[in-house]
Amino acid sequence: MDWNLLACSRHHLTYAPDEPELRAHLHVSTPAGPAWRCLRCGDFVLGRPRASGPADDAPVPMRGQLLRDAVILRLLAVERFLRGLLLVLAGWAVLRFRSHQGQVRTQFDTTLPLLQPLADRLHWNLRDSPLLHLVERALATEPRTLTLVAAALFGYGALQLVEGVGLWLLERWGEYLAAVATSLFIPLEVYELSERVTWVRVTALLINIGAVVFLVYRKRLFGVRGGRAAAEAEHHHESLLQLARAAGGAAAREEPA
Known part of the structure; x- marks a missing residue:
């Protein structure tokens, strides 16, 4: 399976370049109407192209x-x-x-003494606990x-x-x-x-x-x-290369066997 072509299941990437020599190879007439070659998968698709313009501005399929x-x-x-x-x-x-800080403080002061017997059984120094100090600092923070x-x-x-x-x-x-x-x-x-x-x-x-x-x-x-x-030049190079490949493939299909 070619994962690069998953996007073609949603829509094909057809483009009509302004350059006549490329445009002629990417377009065919059929009894059902005009068809344009998809730059991504290479198939001809009925209908108008999704976009048109100079070859430099052609969309580049996500490959490589x-x-x-x-x-x-x-x-x-x-x-x-x-x-x-x-x-x-x-x-x-x-x-x-912040909106319930007072209620949390009251609940904390009420619950802490109840935890002391459990802490003693576990040999846990509750008063020196970093977690307890963190909670106390949070409760003492100004709104x-x-x-x-x-x-x-x-x-x-x-x-x-x-x-x-x-x-x-x-x-x-x-x-x-x-x-x-x-x-x-x-x-x-x-x-x-x-x-x-x-x-x-x-x-x-x-x-x-x-x-x-x-x-x-x-x-x-x-x-x-x-x-x-340099980034735009790389993008334009890929655009022209993709168009040239698509046009070359279309020309090869039109040659007699």
């Missing part, structure tokens, strides 16, 4: 390196979507905690500070979601936004590792470093490897 790039970018987009949703949920949880924390979580979550949209749509602005935003948080992640090493922090750091290297190098951001001009 372009397909691998698209898969990587969309995997990064999924990771950004998940992270953004978790941050938004965390912001919502902070706001809920204004909690609001700022929630706003920061919502803002960061929104940034992650916007990155995900840009990467999923394979837009260049999404690549730039993801590269810049990810780079800004790498020093913070390194600082967190200097305090405590966990597999979650190490994995997140490696993913972010790999994403920045891939985006900058492979997608030619910030002038690397020729920058935008």
Whole structure:
């Protein structure tokens, strides 16, 4: 099975180039009407082409390196979507905690003495527990500070979601936004590792470093490897190459056996 052709199950990629020598090879007349050659699968499809224009602007089917790039970018987009949703949920949880902080404090003060006998049986020093200190600090936090924390979580979550949209749509602005935003948080992640090493922090750091290297190098951001001009030239080269292949295949079909 050719996984590259799954998109043709939804729609074919037909294109009418302005150049007569290419246009003639990609178009045929049938009793049922005009048909255009799909640039992705090579079959002729009845009806009008999906697009037209210069050969340089022809759409490029996702194959080879372009397909691998698209898969990587969309995997990064999924990771950004998940992270953004978790941050938004965390912001919502902070706001809920702020609105019920007094009730939580009362419940905590009531429940803590009841846990002491159980802690004694388990030989657990409840008063020196890091978890207990964390809860006490959270309960002592000012409501204004909690609001700022929630706003920061919502803002960061929104940034992650916007990155995900840009990467999923394979837009260049999404690549730039993801590269810049990810780079800004790498020093913070390194600082967190200097305090405590966990597999979650190490994995997140490696993913972010790999994403920045891939985006900058492979997608030619910030002038690397020729920058935008080289990326567009590569795209145009693939467009012309795909059209030439399609036209050549059509011409071969028309030759007598």
